[in-house]
Amino acid sequence: MCDAQVVLRRRTPIGRARLVLLVCLIACVAGGCGAEAPFEISEVRERSSSERPQPARSGATSEERFGGGVSGHGLPPGHGLPAGLDGGHGGSQAAKFTWSVPADWTQLPSRPMREVGFRVGGGEGAECVLSVLTGDGGGLAANVNRWRAQMGQDPLDADAVDQLETTPFLGGSARVVDVAGTYRGMGADHLEDARLLGLIAERPGDVVFLKMTGPGDVVRDAREAMFEFASSVKPREPGRSTDGLASDLAWTAQEGWVKQPDRMMREVTYAPGGEVGAECYVAILSGTAGGVNANLNRWRDQMGQEPLTSEEIAGLPRIPALGHVGVLISIEGDFTGMAGATYADSMLLGCIIERDLDTVFVKFTGPTVIVHAERSRFESFCKSLKEQD
Numbered sequence: 001m002c003d004a005q006v007v008l009r010r011r012t013p014i015g016r017a018r019l020v021l022l023v024c025l026i027a028c029v030a031g032g033c034g035a036e037a038p039f040e041i042s043e044v045r046e047r048s049s050s051e052r053p054q055p056a057r058s059g060a061t062s063e064e065r066f067g068g069g070v071s072g073h074g075l076p077p078g079h080g081l082p083a084g085l086d087g088g089h090g091g092s093q094a095a096k097f098t099w100s101v102p103a104d105w106t107q108l109p110s111r112p113m114r115e116v117g118f119r120v121g122g123g124e125g126a127e128c129v130l131s132v133l134t135g136d137g138g139g140l141a142a143n144v145n146r147w148r149a150q151m152g153q154d155p156l157d158a159d160a161v162d163q164l165e166t167t168p169f170l171g172g173s174a175r176v177v178d179v180a181g182t183y184r185g186m187g188a189d190h191l192e193d194a195r196l197l198g199l200i201a202e203r204p205g206d207v208v209f210l211k212m213t214g215p216g217d218v219v220r221d222a223r224e225a226m227f228e229f230a231s232s233v234k235p236r237e238p239g240r241s242t243d244g245l246a247s248d249l250a251w252t253a254q255e256g257w258v259k260q261p262d263r264m265m266r267e268v269t270y271a272p273g274g275e276v277g278a279e280c281y282v283a284i285l286s287g288t289a290g291g292v293n294a295n296l297n298r299w300r301d302q303m304g305q306e307p308l309t310s311e312e313i314a315g316l317p318r319i320p321a322l323g324h325v326g327v328l329i330s331i332e333g334d335f336t337g338m339a340g341a342t343y344a345d346s347m348l349l350g351c352i353i354e355r356d357l358d359t360v361f362v363k364f365t366g367p368t369v370i371v372h373a374e375r376s377r378f379e380s381f382c383k384s385l386k387e388q389d
Contacts (some may be wrong), residue, residue: 097130098286098357100232102225107290116286120222125191126214128226130233137207143200144177147211151181151196167199169230170208174201183213195219199230249282249322249360252384254377272374278366280349280378282385289359292352296329299363303333303348319351321382322360326353328379332368347371351382360385 101107101118105128108117113131120126137143144164145155156164165176176199183194197219198211210233212219212226249267253259260269260279267282289295296316297307308316317328328351335346347368353360362385364371364378371378 098232098234099130099229101287102229105225105229107287120212120214120225121218126212126218126222128210128212128222128229131209131211133207133209134205135207136202137209140175140200140202143207143209144175147177147196147198148179150184151179151194152184153179153181167227167230169199169201169210170203170233170235172201172203174199174208174210174230180216185213191215197223197226248387249284250386250388251282251381254374254381257377257381272364272366272377273370275366275370278364278370278374280362280364280374280381283361283363284358285361286358288354289361292327292354292359295352295359295361296327296350299329299348299350300331303331303335303346304342305331305333319379319383321351321353322355322385322387324353324355326351326360326362326382328382330375335365345369349375349378351378353382353385 097115104121105118108119108127111117115130115132117127117129120128138146141156141158141161144161148155161175165178166173167176168174177196178198179196181194181196183191183196185191191214193216194213195216196211196213198209201208201210210226210230212222251268253270254272256274257270257272257280258274260271263269263281265283267284269279269281272278272280293308293310293313296313300307313327318325319328320326329349331348331350333346335343335348345368346365347370349364349371351362353362362378362382364374
């Protein structure tokens, strides 16, 4: 098989995902009256970022998010993802935005209904989350008062909502919600002396939320940083893919590598050598995605290995890729998958390439004998990555 130049192609969006939950309670008590208990059917609409196949600029989760994939050897689809790419249904819409992250913010793993989340200020218990809802999201007043209710505060009337402070956000303006009180988040313990600082931007077709919560003093001190972050959030310019979705990569498929069906949150997935149980994929996260060191050590943890020191990481091999320098890593060990099962005699080859606005991950995992045999092709594949003209 000859090498072939490949340019990314994507399918069009598939629409919103819907989850229908049936809650049925049947009372059956020995010696009881036999009356039927009522049941309620409710529809919960979750606008997760994984609703459409698109470039993996962020977020990925388990097999549900990635769909079907290569299996065998016990390595499940979606295994071995970089930090911020495993867990939850949020994150993929980060492909729609770019941003600059404050120096002391740390990106959190993806979670449902989030585009991206950050730990604020070195682990002091504050989080800042970017999220999007389709339509009007229930309306401005409803969202303002939902946040106020989470802080134990009374709702505002329409006139008071109209008087809220505004700030520039995403090329328009956003209402600013700044509330102190006792925070009662979904499923979270109550946090006294807390603060919620949020922005709500209504756009045609959706509503964008930026919300910081945590101890009152931490949120107060991070106010300026949050507004700076908000000013850096911009819609990502679409690349030159045929369907208009954001992507700018091309590459050379390696001989014997079999392209797999499109998977959410990935640019492309191959079964190197056509082997079942081994896969190589490309994913992209906006910004630094937690940093090269954190992602390399996350991969080592997935392989049951101790983290490397900064000095050891500095000594890892480098290769030219995408006009930048990619960091290479090779790890052998026992891979622990998302479901907690462990698979012996596995190998991981990885390359991380930091660009100006995002980070590119190339990851090859599978049985040691297969991955080791494909090592030279993996490096050639990484070097073949290029930005479309």
